[in-house]
Amino acid sequence: MREKSLQVVITFHTTSAAMAMERLCRARGLPGRLAPAPRDVTSDCGIAWCAPASARPDLESVPGAPEFAGVYELLL
Amino acid sequence: MIYLDNAATTMHKPPCVVRAVTEALESLGNCGRGVNEGSLSAARVIYAAREKLAEFLGCPEPDRVCFTSNSTEALNTAIFGLLGPEDHVISTDLEHNSVLRPLYRLEAEGMGLDFLAADRQGNVDYGQLPRLLRPNTRAIVCTHASNLTGNTLDLPRLGAFAREHGLLFVVDASQSAGSLPLDMTAYGISVLCFTGHKGLMGPQGTGGLCVAPGVEIRPLKTGGTGVQSHRKDQPEAYPTRLEAGTLNGHGIAGLSAALDWIRDTGRPAIHRWETQRMEQFYRGVRDVPGVTVYGDFTRERAPIVALNIGDMGSSQAADILSSEYGIAVRSGAHCAPRMHQALGTTQQGAVRFSFGWFNTPEEVDQAVAAVRSIAEE
Numbered sequence: 161m162r163e164k165s166l167q168v169v170i171t172f173h174t175t176s177a178a179m180a181m182e183r184l185c186r187a188r189g190l191p192g193r194l195a196p197a198p199r200d201v202t203s204d205c206g207i208a209w210c211a212p213a214s215a216r217p218d219l220e221s222v223p224g225a226p227e228f229a230g231v232y233e234l235l236l
Numbered sequence: 237m238i239y240l241d242n243a244a245t246t247m248h249k250p251p252c253v254v255r256a257v258t259e260a261l262e263s264l265g266n267c268g269r270g271v272n273e274g275s276l277s278a279a280r281v282i283y284a285a286r287e288k289l290a291e292f293l294g295c296p297e298p299d300r301v302c303f304t305s306n307s308t309e310a311l312n313t314a315i316f317g318l319l320g321p322e323d324h325v326i327s328t329d330l331e332h333n334s335v336l337r338p339l340y341r342l343e344a345e346g347m348g349l350d351f352l353a354a355d356r357q358g359n360v361d362y363g364q365l366p367r368l369l370r371p372n373t374r375a376i377v378c379t380h381a382s383n384l385t386g387n388t389l390d391l392p393r394l395g396a397f398a399r400e401h402g403l404l405f406v407v408d409a410s411q412s413a414g415s416l417p418l419d420m421t422a423y424g425i426s427v428l429c430f431t432g433h434k435g436l437m438g439p440q441g442t443g444g445l446c447v448a449p450g451v452e453i454r455p456l457k458t459g460g461t462g463v464q465s466h467r468k469d470q471p472e473a474y475p476t477r478l479e480a481g482t483l484n485g486h487g488i489a490g491l492s493a494a495l496d497w498i499r500d501t502g503r504p505a506i507h508r509w510e511t512q513r514m515e516q517f518y519r520g521v522r523d524v525p526g527v528t529v530y531g532d533f534t535r536e537r538a539p540i541v542a543l544n545i546g547d548m549g550s551s552q553a554a555d556i557l558s559s560e561y562g563i564a565v566r567s568g569a570h571c572a573p574r575m576h577q578a579l580g581t582t583q584q585g586a587v588r589f590s591f592g593w594f595n596t597p598e599e600v601d602q603a604v605a606a607v608r609s610i611a612e613e
Contacts, residue, residue: 173473174463175268176299179283196271206462207271207279226299227473 166213167236170228171197177226178207184222191215201232210236238563238599242510243383243411243540243590245433245440249494256493257439260486267483268462268476278485285492286475292495292503293409293428294419295446302478303444303488307410308334309456310429310445313478314406315339315377317453318427323374324348326403328360329578330382330389333571335408339377348372354578357532358385365397375404375426380412384572384586385531385579386514386540388416395424404451410434411538414498415507426451435506437498437593438491441484447474457481506593510539513591513600517541520604526611530579530586539591542570545611550585553610557587561606565589 172178182194192211201208211219213233220231239247260281265274267282286298295301304310315338319325327339329351343349350368352360376398381388391407398405404426412418414435420428425448432442447453458470459480471477498506515533518541522529526546531537545553554567568585569576576582589603 173471174299174476175279176283176286176475177473179279180298182280183283183287194271194276206268206465207276 164235167210167234168192168213168216168219169198169201169232169234169236170209170219171201171230171232172207172209172226173229175207178209180226181209184225185209185219188222190218190222192219198234198236200234201230238561238595238602240589240591240595240599240603241564241566242592242595243434243538243588244566246435246437246592246594248592248594249437249439249490250497252493252497253437253439253490257486257490260489264485264489267485269482281489281492282483282485285488285495288492288495288499289430289444289446292498293413293430293446294421294423295428296421296449300447300449300474301444302447302475303442303483304478305441305484306433306443307408307429307431308443310431310443311335311406311408312338313456314427314429314445314453315342316456317478318404318406318451319347319374321346322372324350324370324372326350326352326365326368326373326376328352328378328389329354329574330358330360330379330385330387331377331572331574332379332383332408332410333573334410335377335379336574351574352378354575356579358382358387358530358575358579359532360389362390362393362397369401373401373403375406377406377408379408379410380418381416381538381540382531382572382575383411383540384570384575384588385542386411386538386590387531388412388535388537391418391423391425398426399424411540414503415510416536416538417503417507420446420448427453432487432491432494436491437494439487442487442491445478447478453478455480501593509593510591510595511537513595513597514539514541516597516600517589517591517603520600521607524608524611527607530581541589542586543589543607544581544584544586545607547584548610550581550587553587556610557603557606561602563603563606
């Protein structure tokens with residue numbers, strides 16, 4: 161069985177915003193990847209930024225980030 | 237063929253554009269539809285293009301660069317999405333039908349519409365602007381450069397007037413983006429409409445509009461966006477708001493490569509080269525007996541020379557240039573009826589020579605010789 165871990169899941173209003181987040185995180189060396197938004201969250205955009213939950217403070221405070229639709233912590 | 241119809245489309249593209257489109261055709265999925273490597277590749281390519289366009293055109297945010305299939309769609313989106321029968325609009329005699337026809341449709345529904353008149357040289361008198369204002373004037377909608385004469389409008393001046401009177405300022409940059417200096421924020425532009433396949437050197441089927449912060453456009457189209465699928469209405473956030481349906485990812489990949497090429501080559505260098513070819517041609521034909529050249533060549537302009545040879549129909553002249561000299565130009569009415577009325581060329585049309593980066597001085601010499609030869613007949 162696949163092992164689950166606590167993840168921070170950030171959702172966006174547009175695909176463009178998700179792309180902006182990926183660009184920003186890559187440039188700043190922040191962890192995570194783009195993935196389909198889990199069904200447990202209400203997502204405006206089908207794409208979410210998923211990272212270990214420990215990265216949440218850094219991700220939420222990164223300057224220049226696009227507007228988030230929601231920020232969640234889930235066992236994924 | 238000597239291709240001198242760059243105002244219609246830049247037929248010759250930088251090789252990197254061709255490569256980018258080919259690679260995109262082999263690798264891109266559908267942007268925003270699913271989260272697989274194909275769709276993400278498309279989304280990344282399209283987002284990169286938004287970033288480059290925002291920087292190049294002075295748009296404050298990449299998310300406010302919305303793609304359409306051409307500038308006509310962009311202009312329809314802006315005009316129908318901002319204006320209504322209760323409004324009044326100021327436009328100019330320099331406009332293309334992509335501006336005129338949407339405005340005329342709204343005029344038929346009750347909107348007020350006035351035009352800043354052009355003189356026989358194709359110039360407008362900005363001093364007439366205050367006279368055209370009405371209490372319900374909502375916007376100035378105009379081109380940056382005439383597709384017929386190449387004359388430019390003074391966008392900073394028009395933008396300042398719009399700002400002073402609380403008007404929206406919608407600009408058609410079809411003939412200028414990629415060549416002339418253009419900064420929508422500095423010029424006070426509310427919506428900048430562009431096409432990708434002319435001066436921006438990208439593929440046909442690409443274009444868009446840059447929307448200034450605070451400008452809320454009603455969507456022209458509604459439909460699939462890949463996001464907020466359970467809503468009945470179109471999502472509100474830009475760019476999705478104006479981008480219903482699958483984007484032309486393959487074309488936008490080419491446009492993105494073209495923007496890299498323009499950055500590396502230098503827009504001023506491109507403008508300088510095109511202007512030199514235009515001036516070379518203009519100097520060669522302006523004094524040829526029987527040749528009438530239209531437009532004002534004393535100020536900054538798009539690289540276009542429109543002319544007629546005696547009373548010869550413009551289509552006949554273009555046909556001779558094509559069939560006997562291998563020179564491609566455009567003839568006829570150029571979708572600019574008010575400009576022809578101002579120039580007095582409604583019946584004759586005009587032969588338009590428009591220059592681009594890939595034109596050489598030798599090609600221009602041949603075009604001058606051809607015009608001279610036809611005029612001497």
